[in-house]
Amino acid sequence: xxxxxxxxxxxxxxxxxxxxxxxxxxxxxxxxxxxxxxxxxxxxxxxxxxxxxxxxxxxxxxxxxxxxxxxxxxxxxxxxxxxxxxxxxxxxxxxxxxxxxxxxxxxxxxxxxxxxxxxxxxxxxxxxxxxxxxxxxxxxxxxx
Amino acid sequence: xxxxxxxxxxxxxxxxxxxxxxxxxxxxxxxxxxxxxxxxxxxxxxxxxxxxxxxxxxxxxxxxxxxxxxxxxxxxxxxxxxxxxxxxxxxxxxxxxxxxxxxxxxxxx
Ligand SMILES: Nc1ncnc2c1ncn2[C@@H]1O[C@H](COP(=O)(O)OP(=O)(O)O)[C@@H](O)[C@H]1O
Ligand SMILES: [Mg+2]
Numbered sequence: 001x002x003x004x005x006x007x008x009x010x011x012x013x014x015x016x017x018x019x020x021x022x023x024x025x026x027x028x029x030x031x032x033x034x035x036x037x038x039x040x041x042x043x044x045x046x047x048x049x050x051x052x053x054x055x056x057x058x059x060x061x062x063x064x065x066x067x068x069x070x071x072x073x074x075x076x077x078x079x080x081x082x083x084x085x086x087x088x089x090x091x092x093x094x095x096x097x098x099x100x101x102x103x104x105x106x107x108x109x110x111x112x113x114x115x116x117x118x119x120x121x122x123x124x125x126x127x128x129x130x131x132x133x134x135x136x137x138x139x140x141x142x143x144x
Numbered sequence: 145x146x147x148x149x150x151x152x153x154x155x156x157x158x159x160x161x162x163x164x165x166x167x168x169x170x171x172x173x174x175x176x177x178x179x180x181x182x183x184x185x186x187x188x189x190x191x192x193x194x195x196x197x198x199x200x201x202x203x204x205x206x207x208x209x210x211x212x213x214x215x216x217x218x219x220x221x222x223x224x225x226x227x228x229x230x231x232x233x234x235x236x237x238x239x240x241x242x243x244x245x246x247x248x249x250x251x252x253x
Contacts (some may be wrong), residue, residue, distance in 0.1 A: 018223060021202025025231075028206060045206045046182050053178075106195045111179035118183070 006030070006068040012052055012077070014061035017105070023064045024049040027075070034068070036141065043119040044073050044139045050112035051077040051135045057102050058082070059133060072121075075137040083129040091117065145169050145252065147211045147234045150190065154248055156213065156236040159225050164234035167210035172249050174242050178203050185209060190249065192242045196220040201227045210234065215242045 008030070010023035028045040032038075048064070055062040059081020067074040084090045091113045098108025117123050122138035148165035151158050158165065170188030175181050176195060185191060187208035192215055193200060201224060204212055211234035214220055220235060228235045238245060 018198045018227075021199055021206070025202055025205050042207075049182060049202070049206055050179065105197055105199070106176050106178040106193070107199075109177040109179045111177070111183070115179055115183050 004069070006034075006066075008066045010064040010066070012055045012061045012064055012079075015056065016061075017056065020053055020056045021049055023066075024052050027066055030066075031068070031073070036073075040073070040139055040141060043121075044075070044137070047116040047119045047123075047137045047139075048075050048077070050115045051075070051137060053107060054112050054135070055079045055081070055133075057098060057107055062132075071140065071142050073139045073141065077135045077137075078132065079134075080132040083131055083133055084125075084127040085129050087125060087127060147190075147236075150211070150249075150252065151234070151236050153252055154236075154238065154245065156238040159214075159220060159228075159235045159237055160233070161229035164211065164228065164232040167232075167234075169210055169253065171253060172246055173209075174246060182207060190236075192245055194218060196224055198224045198227050200224065201231055201233055204228075204233045205231055211236055213238070213245060215240060215245060 024045055031041045055077055059079035062079030065076040093114045094110040096108045096110035102108045120137040121140045124136040127133040147167050147169055150169045169190045173185040173189040174192040176193050181203055185207050189209055190211050190213055191209045192213045200212055214237040217239045
């Protein structure tokens with residue numbers, strides 16, 4: 001690939017399911033255009049979508065910062081939401097605090113954080129109760 | 145098999161635009177938990193779901209699902225149909241249950 005560093009920011013609006021996922025779809029299209037390996041596109045798209053949806057349903061929206069260079073795709077999803085009091089508990093498959101109204105829409109299966117851990121090559125979460133959460137997803141484009 | 149032929153063979157109503165009908169259907173996936181679909185469905189799967197809100201289109205796009213099948217004649221929001229047409233994802237509908245659809249699709253695919 002022959003591009004330098006590509007940076008793109010997205011706003012993730014609060015409680016708007018009509019556009020939730022838009023940022024992830026847009027990044028997916030970018031990666032395909034750049035000729036990124038389909039398997040890596042998939043890993044990125046799934047983990048970013050989960051983080052984006054979490055910002056929408058748990059944290060009143062936020063922003064996504066995307067950085068792509070020769071070696072990696074870096075996605076940072078930041079919100080000023082309530083934060084996660086017990087991250088280890090939240091990482092467990094099936095754990096959710098999503099209300100029924102959200103679960104009825106098919107969200108809130110408690111699989112978002114586990115999916116991020118599974119599909120991201122590196123996952124870093126910084127969260128503080130009352131302040132917000134930063135989720136950083138890295139997918140490496142080169143081996144080693 | 146192309147979505148167009150798949151829809152015709154199974155007698156399904158096509159609710160979206162023409163452009164979404166030229167993709168290939170290679171398999172099928174049935175689930176209503178979006179996170180589960182994201183991580184378990186495969187590229188080319190026709191996806192049966194009872195959800196009709198606009199976010200099903202985002203999920204389909206992310207996993208390369210060519211068409212979404214709405215069973216049991218459920219009404220689909222206009223916004224979802226518009227978004228799907230825009231993104232070339234076909235939405236098909238039938239009065240059959242997920243089981244009946246899968247049974248018939250299994251003989252075709
Ligand atoms: N950005 C966030 N802000 C606040 N809480 C969050 C955030 N992301 C996740 N959580 C908490 O962690 C739980 C588990 O998240 P996740 O695994 O994505 O499952 P789900 O979104 O289906 O509930 C959520 O129910 C919520 O309590
Ligand atoms: Mg989630």
